[in-house]
Amino acid sequence: MKIRAAQSEDLEVIKALLAENELPVADVNAAMLADFLVAEDEGGRIVGSVGLERLGVDALLRSLAVARTARHARLGTMLVAHAESMARASDISDLWLLTTTAAGFFRRMGYVDVDRSKVAAEVKSTTQFAQLCPATAACMRKTL
Structure with a gap:
């Protein structure tokens, strides 16, 4: 598996993967892809995704999806680890999901469970959280 930065031409494939995994797609757009990663199989087919929605020193970890055909290969773990590294490199202090x-x-x-009333205001204002x-x-x- 190869994990790489998402590109604008990956948008529809990412949205299809999210839909396949019954995850929200309504607010996923080309601008968000700057902070998304995808995993490709040996044939170059996208089989995983994860993204960050930056909110100052916080970020929402979102859109973690793995194709059914690629499950049980620790791909989800690898994608989260890459997203966390990307967040650390960008001085993100807390990841929320x-x-x-x-x-x-x-x-x-x-990750630890947090009562919704304790969530940072920036996170509460995201479309994913609010709607x-x-x-x-x-x-x-x-906390990173």
């Missing part, structure tokens, strides 16, 4: 299905995975990656993810989604944070 919302998940309805992967809280256990993120706990194993060092796209249900109130039942686990809210998590990792």
